[in-house]
Amino acid sequence: MDRRVVITGLGVVSGFGVGADALWSGLCDGRTCLGPITRFDAAGFATRLAAQLPDNFAAKDFVPKSYRKATKVMARDSEIAVAAARACVEDARLITRGTEGENIATTYPASRLGCQIGAGLIAAETDEMTAAMATAAGDDGRFSLRTWGGEGGQGMEALTPLWLLKYLPNMLACHVTIIHGAEGPSNTITCAEASALLSIGESMRVIQRGAADACFSGGCESRLNVMGLLRWSLAGMLAPTGDETDGSRIVRPYDAAAAGGLLGEGGGILMLEEERAASARGARAYAHLAGFGAGQSDPDYRDGERDEGMRFAIENALEDAGVNASQVDAVVPMASGVPRLDAAEAGALRAVLGDHLSRVPLVTLSPHVGNCNAGHAGVQAAVGAMCLREQRLPARLHAGRPSGGLDAGARGAVAANLNCVLVCTGSLGGQNAAAVLTRA
Amino acid sequence: MSTRVVITGMGWVTPLGTDVDAVWRRILAGESGIGPVTRFDASTFKTNFAAEVKGFDLAESLPADLAAGHEDAALNTRFALAAAQRAWEQSGLGSLASSGKLSRRRFGMYLGAGEGPIDIDNYAATNLAGWKADTRSLDAAAWGRAAQQNMSAVREVQQEPNMALAHLARAFGARGPSSNCMTACAASTQAVGEAFETIRRGDADVMLAGGAHSMIHPLGMTGFIRLTAMSTRRDDPAHAARPFDRTREGFVMGEGAGMLILESLEHALARGATPLAEIAGFGSSADAFRITDIQPEGKGAQAAMLEACRQAGVNPREPGPDGRPQVHYISAHGTGTSENDKIETAAVKGVFGPLAPRVPFSSVKSMLGHLIQAAGAVELMTCVMAIRTGFVPPTMNLHEPDPECDLDYVPNAARDLREQGGVEVCLSNSFGFGGQNDTIAVRRFRA
Numbered sequence: 065m066d067r068r069v070v071i072t073g074l075g076v077v078s079g080f081g082v083g084a085d086a087l088w089s090g091l092c093d094g095r096t097c098l099g100p101i102t103r104f105d106a107a108g109f110a111t112r113l114a115a116q117l118p119d120n121f122a123a124k125d126f127v128p129k130s131y132r133k134a135t136k137v138m139a140r141d142s143e144i145a146v147a148a149a150r151a152c153v154e155d156a157r158l159i160t161r162g163t164e165g166e167n168i169a170t171t172y173p174a175s176r177l178g179c180q181i182g183a184g185l186i187a188a189e190t191d192e193m194t195a196a197m198a199t200a201a202g203d204d205g206r207f208s209l210r211t212w213g214g215e216g217g218q219g220m221e222a223l224t225p226l227w228l229l230k231y232l233p234n235m236l237a238c239h240v241t242i243i244h245g246a247e248g249p250s251n252t253i254t255c256a257e258a259s260a261l262l263s264i265g266e267s268m269r270v271i272q273r274g275a276a277d278a279c280f281s282g283g284c285e286s287r288l289n290v291m292g293l294l295r296w297s298l299a300g301m302l303a304p305t306g307d308e309t310d311g312s313r314i315v316r317p318y319d320a321a322a323a324g325g326l327l328g329e330g331g332g333i334l335m336l337e338e339e340r341a342a343s344a345r346g347a348r349a350y351a352h353l354a355g356f357g358a359g360q361s362d363p364d365y366r367d368g369e370r371d372e373g374m375r376f377a378i379e380n381a382l383e384d385a386g387v388n389a390s391q392v393d394a395v396v397p398m399a400s401g402v403p404r405l406d407a408a409e410a411g412a413l414r415a416v417l418g419d420h421l422s423r424v425p426l427v428t429l430s431p432h433v434g435n436c437n438a439g440h441a442g443v444q445a446a447v448g449a450m451c452l453r454e455q456r457l458p459a460r461l462h463a464g465r466p467s468g469g470l471d472a473g474a475r476g477a478v479a480a481n482l483n484c485v486l487v488c489t490g491s492l493g494g495q496n497a498a499a500v501l502t503r504a
Numbered sequence: 505m506s507t508r509v510v511i512t513g514m515g516w517v518t519p520l521g522t523d524v525d526a527v528w529r530r531i532l533a534g535e536s537g538i539g540p541v542t543r544f545d546a547s548t549f550k551t552n553f554a555a556e557v558k559g560f561d562l563a564e565s566l567p568a569d570l571a572a573g574h575e576d577a578a579l580n581t582r583f584a585l586a587a588a589q590r591a592w593e594q595s596g597l598g599s600l601a602s603s604g605k606l607s608r609r610r611f612g613m614y615l616g617a618g619e620g621p622i623d624i625d626n627y628a629a630t631n632l633a634g635w636k637a638d639t640r641s642l643d644a645a646a647w648g649r650a651a652q653q654n655m656s657a658v659r660e661v662q663q664e665p666n667m668a669l670a671h672l673a674r675a676f677g678a679r680g681p682s683s684n685c686m687t688a689c690a691a692s693t694q695a696v697g698e699a700f701e702t703i704r705r706g707d708a709d710v711m712l713a714g715g716a717h718s719m720i721h722p723l724g725m726t727g728f729i730r731l732t733a734m735s736t737r738r739d740d741p742a743h744a745a746r747p748f749d750r751t752r753e754g755f756v757m758g759e760g761a762g763m764l765i766l767e768s769l770e771h772a773l774a775r776g777a778t779p780l781a782e783i784a785g786f787g788s789s790a791d792a793f794r795i796t797d798i799q800p801e802g803k804g805a806q807a808a809m810l811e812a813c814r815q816a817g818v819n820p821r822e823p824g825p826d827g828r829p830q831v832h833y834i835s836a837h838g839t840g841t842s843e844n845d846k847i848e849t850a851a852v853k854g855v856f857g858p859l860a861p862r863v864p865f866s867s868v869k870s871m872l873g874h875l876i877q878a879a880g881a882v883e884l885m886t887c888v889m890a891i892r893t894g895f896v897p898p899t900m901n902l903h904e905p906d907p908e909c910d911l912d913y914v915p916n917a918a919r920d921l922r923e924q925g926g927v928e929v930c931l932s933n934s935f936g937f938g939g940q941n942d943t944i945a946v947r948r949f950r951a
Binding site for chain 1: 544546613640642644649655657664665669673678688707722723789792939940
């Protein structure tokens with residue numbers, strides 16, 4: 065018998081704060097979180113705007129008392145993940161091992177709870193690493209491997225013993241599984257912006273094949289550190305920001321004249337549940353996760369096939385859901401504002417949706433929350449679920465003009481009759497994923 | 505009935521070489537791939553030895569028409585390309601692809617590739633340029649300016665863990681579902697397992713699956729030295745990897761890649777391919793215990809092994825018709841750390857009960873070192889070779905029994921099982937830091 069999958073909880077962390085409601089009201093009000101980077105002095109970079117989490121964000125507020133000590137060994141990506149997972153569990157009204165209280169029975173046995181959380185390549189904190197490296201600089205000021213390897217608290221011994229563990233990408237899922245007692249299948253997909261949606265698809269398959277009844281699913285990342293900013297600048301993903309202070313004027317999805325994207329911190333973790341198990345416990349479903357598809361593009365985006373992998377992903381997802389392209393009521397795309405990625409995405413959408421595309425509103429998030437990288441599609445999927453539940457499309461910011469007749473320009477929030485929302489994403493690296501959400 | 509999934513090609517790059525049969529012979533002979541680190545000056549490192557891949561040249565591994573476009577690939581990606589090329593050749597898919605009969609849309613990839621090695625010289629120079637000695641703090645603005653002078657776009661981007669997929673997509677034309685996972689030392693077992701599931705549920709006909717990794721660089725070695733997870737037997741590196749021995753004191757770092765072509769049986773038979781073996785089951789679990797320790801009874805490891813056995817239709821507590829346990833060989837995660845080896849032993853006992861001492865259970869990490877994210881795929885390939893040859897590989901350097909490790913680790917010499925009926929079913933175990941556990945069951949292909 066078919067096991068269908070529903071979305072029963074949303075845990076979003078974004079520049080708007082923790083929780084899907086904070087995100088939704090920010091989007092509907094047409095606000096942006098893209099402002100000057102204050103976490104560190106970005107004066108040495110051409111890109112000085114990003115969407116930071118609110119200053120009062122602290123991981124210890126989202127873990128059980130007994131786990132507070134462990135927040136000391138969390139990279140910021142893991143901090144975001146534990147906060148998103150807590151928000152997700154509360155929103156789904158699920159009882160887990162992480163729920164505080166005496167003698168409470170968990171909703172699911174540990175072995176039936178899975179966890180697929182996409183992550184990025186987490187950079188070592190440069191302050192900590194450099195403080196250690198400085199003890200291994202020779203008289204010429206250059207880094208010496210011989211001193212680095214030595215003893216007496218110098219060099220590598222200046223690093224905390226658990227240094228490596230903080231930066232393993234699977235630590236996001238690891239902390240979440242420990243806190244919430246999730247002993248089912250667990251994975252960490254690392255495919256840049258496609259990570260969260262590939263994880264959501266994998267959770268869906270895990271539930272469908274009966275290996276779990278519920279899964280934490282999505283992704284989180286913060287590249288908002290010097291190394292992350294550098295790498296994404298070098299990769300050609302970021303726009304120079306000049307004297308601008310409002311990042312929503314810079315990020316212009318599908319505008320061929322756009323200069324690039326901006327970083328955001330955050331992500332989304334969704335609770336996916338097998339439909340009968342969810343209804344048996346009286347859960348409220350935001351939406352059905354009706355279909356999923358993935359595909360790989362040639363990363364060179366060579367002529368004629370640059371959008372092929374994403375087209376396959378979208379077609380596979382629609383086929384899996386059993387819906388026609390003409391039934392898609394809205395799309396929540398990656399919409400990074402990086403012209404070459406946007407062009408591939410628009411090309412794939414046009415190839416699949418045809419003339420229908422011009423009538424389909426695109427819900428673009430990066431002018432509001434930046435590109436949350438491995439977490440981005442988790443935010444996209446959460447917004448798709450919110451659109452279906454609220455029967456509403458959030459406001460769109462756009463300082464330029466989207467090309468090709470796409471319905472992606474500036475606009476206020478509007479009520480809409482939505483039955484089927486497509487979420488899709490590509491990635492730097494060519495992995496693509498798409499999911500079809502339908503009204504619960 | 506659910507789709508059957510077979511292996512039709514295999515390739516690896518290991519510290520003992522790159523030819524599958526030749527490396528297998530060296531493993532059966534108990535040779536060691538471990539020696540002093542030559543890639544950088546590790547002379548003062550507490551662990552200054554590793555199992556390096558030696559004399560590797562990607563250009564020799566790839567045909568000319570595939571070689572273009574990979575000049576900038578990171579070392580892990582180069583290993584992946586070479587291993588994939590061998591798997592591709594063995595599978596015979598090339599002729600199908602060149603005649604346009606391979607559906608690229610139904611050809612996906614699932615890798616457990618690691619990040620590329622860090623660009624240490626430029627990274628260190630940039631960090632020191634941003635360091636303010638007087639205040640003992642980082643000047644981020646100065647760092648940013650120095651970084652843009654020093655650091656190379658290509659070398660940074662090529663460290664991204666999804667770049668192996670990008671290069672393989674270009675080389676082999678896969679346009680189907682593609683993912684890369686990083687579950688530490690479990691990654692490539694998990695990748696092959698999820699690739700198996702991808703075909704089983706009908707989302708692809710062919711999957712290129714495996715892993716590639718090198719952490720033999722200064723910060724990779726640093727991370728594990730600080731965790732005190734690696735052996736420090738500096739005076740005797742060739743015998744430093746001693747899984748299950750009482751005197752074991754850590755793993756030895758290795759590097760390399762293992763790549764397999766997985767295919768639905770229907771697709772393989774339709775094109776006349778010869779299956780090398782069949783994937784019979786995949787179990788995956790999380791310890792959900794602690795970030796630094798393994799659950800003491802190996803509960804998660806047991807769950808993974810039990811699920812793989814269940815799917816394979818194997819009862820681990822019942823002997824088969826020939827009186828032998830139904831699993832003929834277990835490739836251990838067997839890192840050679842004190843904790844892993846005793847808990848993995850306890851987990852195997854938990855799964856196999858009284859039959860546990862009768863299942864050969866060895867660790868090729870005693871010879872190859874620990875290939876980290878690539879370990880699982882390479883070890884799965886050794887299981888396929890055990891099935892195909894009837895020999896099981898030894899655990900080398902096992903001389904002093906540990907009372908908590910009292911199973912049949914095939915100590916110090918390979919074993920010929922051909923007279924007992926050969927090897928039909930194997931389990932391959934991989935467990936990751938952070939508690940991810942994965943087991944694949946593989947069996948001899950029988951139509």
